[in-house]
Amino acid sequence: MIELQGVTKYYPTSLGRKYVFKDLNFSFPEKSNIGVLGLNGSGKTTLLRLIGGIDFPNEGNINVRGSISWPLGLAGGTQGSLSGRENAQFICRVYGDSQQVMRDKLKYIKDFSELGDYFDLPVKTYSSGMRSRLLFGISMAFEFDIFLIDEVTAVGDARFRQKCQAALEEKRKSSNYIMVSHNTNELIKSCDSLLVLDAGAVSLFENVDDGLNFYKTLIKK
Amino acid sequence: MQTRSSWQIQKSVLFALFRRELQTRFGGYRLGYFWALIEPLSHIIMLSMLFSLIRSDNEIYHAPFPVFFALGILSFFVFQKVAVNGQNSIRVNLGLFCYRQVKPFDSIVVRAFIDFCVYLLAIFILALIGGWFFQYQVMPVDPLKSLLVLILLFILGLGVSFFTAVIGILYEEWAQFIGIALRPMYFISGIFFPLAALPERLHVYLLWNPILHGVEALRGAWIADYPAEKVSVIYLAAWALSILFLGLSYYRSHRVNVLMS
Numbered sequence: 073m074i075e076l077q078g079v080t081k082y083y084p085t086s087l088g089r090k091y092v093f094k095d096l097n098f099s100f101p102e103k104s105n106i107g108v109l110g111l112n113g114s115g116k117t118t119l120l121r122l123i124g125g126i127d128f129p130n131e132g133n134i135n136v137r138g139s140i141s142w143p144l145g146l147a148g149g150t151q152g153s154l155s156g157r158e159n160a161q162f163i164c165r166v167y168g169d170s171q172q173v174m175r176d177k178l179k180y181i182k183d184f185s186e187l188g189d190y191f192d193l194p195v196k197t198y199s200s201g202m203r204s205r206l207l208f209g210i211s212m213a214f215e216f217d218i219f220l221i222d223e224v225t226a227v228g229d230a231r232f233r234q235k236c237q238a239a240l241e242e243k244r245k246s247s248n249y250i251m252v253s254h255n256t257n258e259l260i261k262s263c264d265s266l267l268v269l270d271a272g273a274v275s276l277f278e279n280v281d282d283g284l285n286f287y288k289t290l291i292k293k
Numbered sequence: 294m295q296t297r298s299s300w301q302i303q304k305s306v307l308f309a310l311f312r313r314e315l316q317t318r319f320g321g322y323r324l325g326y327f328w329a330l331i332e333p334l335s336h337i338i339m340l341s342m343l344f345s346l347i348r349s350d351n352e353i354y355h356a357p358f359p360v361f362f363a364l365g366i367l368s369f370f371v372f373q374k375v376a377v378n379g380q381n382s383i384r385v386n387l388g389l390f391c392y393r394q395v396k397p398f399d400s401i402v403v404r405a406f407i408d409f410c411v412y413l414l415a416i417f418i419l420a421l422i423g424g425w426f427f428q429y430q431v432m433p434v435d436p437l438k439s440l441l442v443l444i445l446l447f448i449l450g451l452g453v454s455f456f457t458a459v460i461g462i463l464y465e466e467w468a469q470f471i472g473i474a475l476r477p478m479y480f481i482s483g484i485f486f487p488l489a490a491l492p493e494r495l496h497v498y499l500l501w502n503p504i505l506h507g508v509e510a511l512r513g514a515w516i517a518d519y520p521a522e523k524v525s526v527i528y529l530a531a532w533a534l535s536i537l538f539l540g541l542s543y544y545r546s547h548r549v550n551v552l553m554s
Contacts, residue, residue: 127553128552142393143391149389158313162312165305166305166306167394168297
């Protein structure tokens with residue numbers, strides 16, 4: 073359950089407050105995979121960060137029940153001088169995994185990310201594709217009630233993208249996700265409902281096609 | 294997914310960060326741990342040698358000057374380095390706060406603790422060197438009290454480091470100022486001279502300084518017959534806990550701003 077009550081979020085700038093959301097009241101539908109769509113700068117990433125508990129509203133409350141992932145696809149979260157394995161170990165430890173669980177997860181991540189030897193080399197030696205593969209592999213090793221996904225499925229080559237899709241499809245059996253994406257085909261395929269952000273307003277569409285039509289009128293404006 | 298208690302989460306985050314800090318800070322080079330110690334060690338050895346040459350008396354209250362001086366500067370560093378290094382504690386780990394369990398608090402505590410450990414290790418190594426090569430009397434007379442004083446100095450530094458860490462992220466340019474403001478403490482904390490060697494009429498003012506209490510109390514606990522009646526561990530403890538409380542309150546009231554900036 074995710075519920076936003078009177079959420080106002082702004083960023084203070086030298087030109088005054090820039091509002092992202094003003095007095096937003098909204099409940100996410102339960103047991104539903106939700107796509108988030110909006111023009112650049114409409115607050116998609118901010119919304120995910122607020123739900124993920126790593127950013128805070130200036131006013132209002134966000135009530136969340138159930139476990140929620142970190143926003144996948146976020147650039148931070150890895151340390152360049154540490155190896156992929158050490159970075160993954162850190163996250164396992166943060167989530168309190170036992171040695172046994174950690175070993176299994178590390179094996180899974182190494183296989184999934186297809187990094188080979190690079191898994192034990194510093195992340196700063198990785199290409200951007202390898203880094204994304206590592207990050208995606210790490211997130212798929214964990215179980216959450218709700219995954220927050222920020223355009224992460226756009227990484228890697230076509231084959232790896234398919235693998236990501238398959239992994240997400242697998243997760244869908246036990247989890248739900250909230251997914252930011254500009255890829256309409258992907259949204260149609262994997263989402264039950266659609267959230268369209270426009271100038272601080274949020275509209276929910278139970279039917280993905282309706283949402284896409286609404287979004288098209290926004291683009292034309 | 295099973296839910297964990299707040300305490301379990303706190304424990305695993307501190308442990309995870311501790312391991313990670315050890316890897317990033319010292320693991321990058323083959324001699325990483327060695328370099329971490331070289332800085333304090335060389336500082337102390339250089340200054341001890343310098344002052345031993347300048348001074349005619351090589352003993353202060355039955356203690357060889359290098360022992361006296363090393364105890365002073367090490368106890369001072371335990372406070373000062375922890376306090377000043379706080380200014381980077383949040384910034385270097387900004388990327389980690391995308392895991393919601395990890396908070397700036399954890400980063401500040403873990404980094405301060407590692408600094409403390411480095412100095413404890415430096416004390417140990419210096420004692421080995423001094424005892425082995427120079428046959429100094431390096432064992433503390435009262436080890437438990439010595440450790441207590443060092444821990445109190447650490448807590449005092451930790452309290453200040455909550456201020457420096459938050460200021461370091463919210464008002465970056467002012468963070469430097471804290472380091473500069475602490476600089477004079479170097480001269481009024483009894484590192485170079487024992488309190489008893491200074492004019493009696495100044496004692497009233499000098500004894501306001503809790504770090505002087507820490508420095509002299511450590512020598513009192515370490516060196517046999519060292520005159521440390523004028524200083525009080527209780528006074529140091531009162532300061533340490535008060536500053537820690539203020540530092541934590543300051544952090545608490547700014548913690549959301551820190552994450553939003």
